[in-house]
Amino acid sequence: MKIGVDIRCLMDKNRTGVGEYTYGLLNAIFEIDKINQYFLFYNSYQDISVYIPKWQQKNLHFIIKHWPNKFFNLLLSLRLIKLDKFAPVKLDVWFSPNLHYTCLSRKIKQILTIHDLSFVILPECFPFKWRLAYKILNPKRQCRRADIILTPSENTKHDIVNSYQIVDLPAGRQGSKIQILRPGLSLGIGHKAEDIRKKYNLPEKYILFLGTLEPRKNVETLIEAYQKIQTSPLPRRQAGFPSPTRGGLGGVSLVIAGAPGWKNKKLMHLIEDTPNVKYVGYVDDEEKQVLYQNASLFVFPSLYEGFGIPVLEAMACGVPVITSNRSSLPEVGGDAVCYVNPHNVVELAENMKLILENIDLRKKMIEKEFEVSKEFNRQKSAGEFIKLLHN
DSSP states (O other), rough: EEEEEEOGGGGGSSHHHHHHHHHHHHHHHHHHSSEEEEEEEEEEESSOOOOOOOOOOEEEEEEEEEHHHHHHHHHHHHOSSSSGGGGSSOOEEEEEEEEEEEEEOOEEEEEEEEOHHHHHHOOSSSSHHHHHHHHHHOHHHHHOOOSSSEESHHHHHHHHHHHHHHOOOOOTTTTTTTEEEEOOOOOOOOOOOHHHHHHHOOOOEEEEEEEEOOOOOOOHHHHHHHHHHHHOOOOOOOSSEEEOOOOOOOTTTEEESSSOOOOHHHHHHHHSSSSEEEEEEOOOHHHHHHHHHHHEEEEEOOOOSSSSSSHHHHHHHHHOOOESSSTTTHHHTTTTEEEEEETTHHHHHHHHHHHHHHHHHHHHHHHHHHHHHHOOHHHHHHHHHHHHHTT
């Protein structure tokens, strides 16, 4: 079988959520499948080959075009060119790992991944040019054209059905149009902890957030909650957790890691103006692992996620996790992590303080998180994908 794969989401120097998911899945697929022929396509006017994964299997073939991106995307939008026609052979399947400018021949089977519908659910979190781009991309039309839609979670599947009125067969049927393909872990082998501490001048004890700095990630609420645990008593008690002690919690810093993102000017000022809050910028896979493992607590108060890979990574690295009780995040954490209302600063602050102070609670959370994280296996996901090629 001959499969075209759109790897334009792997062209960035710094891979974030979609790039991480795509790289991890493709890497696992190529480790398993040595028979099918894969034609990996990307287009860039400049030479960005240094950022493209260096896969060298004999059944992988790169298709590289150097057209100006705006002109190339315009031709695709006007349906004047077809991506599958760039392949030197007739393709059986085209795999789109995320939404992009796409036009294909009518008879080719398409597998399309929709990671989330944040641009539909929370449009105010995106710049105007991004909202315009999504209108041009026309996700609804792409979903209806696709033969199979992959999502990382039940929540995203639910959003697609409701937002785009996609008719899907009952879950579990072989012919279901929307299939859930959960990501697995793809962290690299970590550097030495002391080297990373020196590089970023990390404090001895810290709370960690990792993710793109954009409004949807809700980092401002995290900083407000952090300020509360540093200075204020928190007398309330949450069901299932021991009563908190009164008084502030000194000696714990807040480390924020991730790509700069967009619409974050106010957030950057807040980071600069808040004592003991440190922004370290984008970190690669190997550095991420060390940051997770040395953190006292990982907090991810996102307003909406298609999956939430940082939560899974933190669980696997043995750090207690607090995250939002929204969208797909409870699917990731199961009964192992602590969930909060992402809009409730006091509730978030209370639980941060509780987990930092209660050693027994931390141990129980870490043990459960390890078990839950084992359920997400990228080799299993890769095997499921290969089966879909023949459906």
